[in-house]
Amino acid sequence: MRLKDKVIIVTGSTMGIGKAIAKRVVAEGAKVIVHGLEEDLAIQVVAELGAENARLHIEDLSNEGAVQRLVDLAISSWGRLDAIVNNAAVVAASTIDTTDKAFLNRMLDVNTIAPLFLIKAALPPLIESHGAVLNIGSINAWSGEHNLLAYSISKGALMTMTRNLGDSLFREHGVRVNQINPGWVLTEKEIERKREHGLADNWYKDLSKLFAPAGRIIWPEEIAAACIYWLSDESGPISGQVVDLEQFPMIGRNIPKDASTIPHK
Structure with missing residues (x-):
């Protein structure tokens, strides 16, 4: 077991990527704090984990x-x-025309500011355990889709924070800070968002290779599997790193000229 006897907080772990991470860390021998807003779903997760x-x-x-x-x-x-795994996030569409100050502040509060202050609150016990922080970002951190402006800003800020603290906290206290940027993942929320956009519930079963070269998008369990390396002692002294987990390169990808839009992630 790669996480035997470790204690890990996973925010936003009542569904989706967070739930998959919580399940995987327990399978690897850890104890977990399940966190979220959906109490009925959270109770089910805890019952499943024991x-x-x-x-x-x-x-x-x-x-x-x-x-x-x-x-x-x-x-x-x-x-x-x-x-700690900073996974909880608000995902909502916005453009420069629809982003007001209150909306942006809400996005930053949950997606960027809360992770920072959870790290700060957790620092004393993390120093004692020579622990680790894993931030769950998004490939939208690099620039983002046109209709994910505020979300992309929040994830870009999180990525900068990871690189900053990944240096300072490890150098000063031995606490590693790294980040995973998932691409397009098949979560319950993603299915719900696509339903709101008028798509059938099985939209993900017939995807163009333009958007999903594998013919499917990423499963939450695949992201969770990648997290174990960063949370375990196997990653050694590696800190301040950001890893993109997507099916194609974010920089240098050749998009056909007739591709007008890319679905949200």
Whole structure:
């Protein structure tokens, strides 16, 4: 077991990528704090993982003191904290015309500011355990789609934060900070968003190779599998790194001239 006896907080772990990560870290021997807003789904996740392996915290991360309460729950439950996975995020479409200050602030609060202050709250026990931080970003951090402006800004800021803290925290305290940027992943939320756009529930079964060279998009479990390396001791002294997990290169990809739009991720 690659994470035996480690204690890990995974934010946004009631569904999608976060749920897959929570399940995988427990399978690798860790204890996990399950976090999210959907209490009914969270209860199901904890039941699936087993009460001996998981604890539950339901709260908006932008609430005052929320991140400290997550850390306190880990310590009170198992006496230590070895890693945090900043996965929780708000994903919502916006352009420069539809992005107002309140919308951008909400996006930044959850996607960028909350991860920063969870790292800060978790730093004392992470220093003690020589622990790790894994931020879950997005390939939209590099520039983003035209209708994901505010989301892309928030993920770009998260990526800069990862590189900054990945140097300073490891150099000063021995705490590694790295990031995964997933591409297009088949989550429950993605299916719901496409339904809202008028697509059939099985839209993902017949995708153009233009957008998905494999003929399908990425499964949450595939992202979770990649996370284990960064959360385990196997990644050694590697810190401040950002890894894109997509089917095609984000820089230098040749898009046919007749491709007018790319679906949201």
